Amino acid sequence: MKEFMDFKDISCLLENYFLQLGMDPILAGYLNLFINITLLVLLIYIINYVLRRFVIESFKTFTNRTKTTFDDFLIKSNFPKYIAQIAPIVLVYYAAPYILVDHLYSLKVVLFVLNIYVIILIVWIFRSLLRTAKNYLKTREEFHDKPIDSYIQVLMIFIWVVGLMFIFSEVTGKSVISFAISLGAASAILLLIFKDTILGFVASIQVSVNDIVRIGDWITFSKFGADGTVTEINLATVKVQNFDNTFTNIPTYSLISDSFQNWRGMQESPGRRIKRSIFIKQNSVKFLNTKELEGLKKIGLIAPYLNHRQKEIDSYNKSNNVDKALLINGRNQTNLGVFRKYVDSYLHEHSAVHKEMYIIVRHQAPTPQGIPLEILCFSRDKRWENFEYISADIFDHIISAVPYFNLQLFESPSGDDLRNYLTPENYGN
CATH class of the missing domain: 3.30.70.100 (Alpha-Beta Plaits)
Known part of the structure; x- marks a missing residue:
């Protein structure tokens, strides 16, 4: 309590100085509040800038010493940038009650906005991790032909739904469980709104489990005018690069609802x-007569066949007393x-x-x-x-x-x- 009072005395130092100068108490209070907030924002900006530079540079130094590329993708997805924002948030969280001790409504608004921002920041951090995982897995040979984009998008949607549930809870003051129950009551509307997403999710699972299409497969889908190589499989669409270098986007659920041709079997076969x-x-x-047969025997590829075949035919005709005065009689070539x-x-x-x-x-x-x-x-x-x-x-x-x-x-x-x-x-x- 003593520490709280000491900090309050420091935060009100300018206000006391203004009062000694004979300034109106209300004006002195608001001017003191404005200066304190300005100093706090400036301090947060400096700490955020320094930490961001420090964290990012530390990550770069660390990644340069490691062999894995996972940490390289962490930097590209702004993971260090988001982590560096944690310290300024903690500073605001602990400093705001002292600065706004006489302005409870303003303190409530600041803490509300801060809680919303913390939820969004957590979502951004998880999104950064998921993007990093997606980019890293795409570099691994065993995941080269897997629909990684679809799985990552499903997890991304789940994280955003959870984040929105917590934001709703913060705005309304209701618990997350109450929000989940409300979602259950509105499930029919949600199914209608997210029909394509749900169909794409189910289709992505079936495409992966049944190994219908892989990235790199050559497919022909006449309904959509697609004839080329699959370059991307995500939750909603399958991207095909046609042989004229144009791109065709096919709804993912069409791969299980319509007929198309996958040339993978040909690509994997010996010929x-x-x-x-x-x-x-x-x-x-x-029919060929004797003169014509003799002429064809000059063709090297079939000369042995003609000799062997004609001996069989002559033997048959002779043994059956066939009258060859007419060419149609008996067996002929x-x-x-x-x-x-x-x-x-x-x-x-x-x-x-x-x-x-x-x-x-x-x-x-x-x-x-x-x-x-x-x-x-x-x-x-x-x-x-x-x-x-x-x-x-x-x-x-x-x-x-x-x-x-x-x-x-x-x-x-x-x-x-x-x-x-x-x-x-x-x-x-």
Whole structure:
């Protein structure tokens, strides 16, 4: 009590001096209060400035001596700056009752504002720690493809909710439990307001637990026009960098409510699939006679096959007394069948085609555009630009090889084709 009175005497020193000068007591009291507050603010500013510089420099010195990057991220997230504000707050908390001893209402207002600021400062400190944790975990290889942003945002929302509950308690004078009960009564309204946040939170958990999408995955989401690499997964959206370097933001809950294509399986597999068809004119398909077979035996890739296959066919026809005066009788080879075998042999010899994965050359059901000959194989190189080069190289060769087997590719007639066909010479024919 004596200490309190001594401090009060010091805080009222200027007031007593003004009274001795004959100043009005009320004016002397307010002038003394103004000067004391000004001196306190100045002192707080100096202490805050000195401590901030000291704490930040101490942190920098400490981080330079450590190998971990966690403390580096603490500095970037302003953690030392927030910690340095604790001492000035303590000073105000203990000095205000002495300075405002005769101004109880003003003291109440100052302590109220101070309590609100302390709550906000605590929230800022936790926010700084969460940002530090987020940035640090993103540097760790084991968390590189995890939706860290979503988890941090959920914790951030929780901290702000708790902080707002304490601020509400400070403003209304009610307990935090009462506020929580009020929230329970208004849960339907809160669910409506935070619908997207709640859906995003649930979706983030399911995406992570079920390993649907990782950062770095290539996804195609036609509904949102996304075709590129996932760069960020947070509570509300998934950020995709498209191959034209534009960005598309997809609602997180769409990943579990809509259908999209994730190319991770292809990226993790030994090869990337090539699947394409060429269309053969049906009227160009025919049986091969002896002369045509001899000509095709000059093609090195299929010469052994033709010799072996023709021996089997001749043996069958001879044993069954087949009359080969007519080519259709018995068993025969066709130019399309030989061409199909040629494409298969070419793919097996191609250095860029993965030999341990599927290599299939097959017919599909005829269409008005001809007979689809589908080529399915896998490229060893999965990089997009190299993959396209390999695909083009394979089909350049296959298309160029078609005429050697007396086959024709289907192609819709162009304007020049129609113009040439409708010439006077053709009219006469």
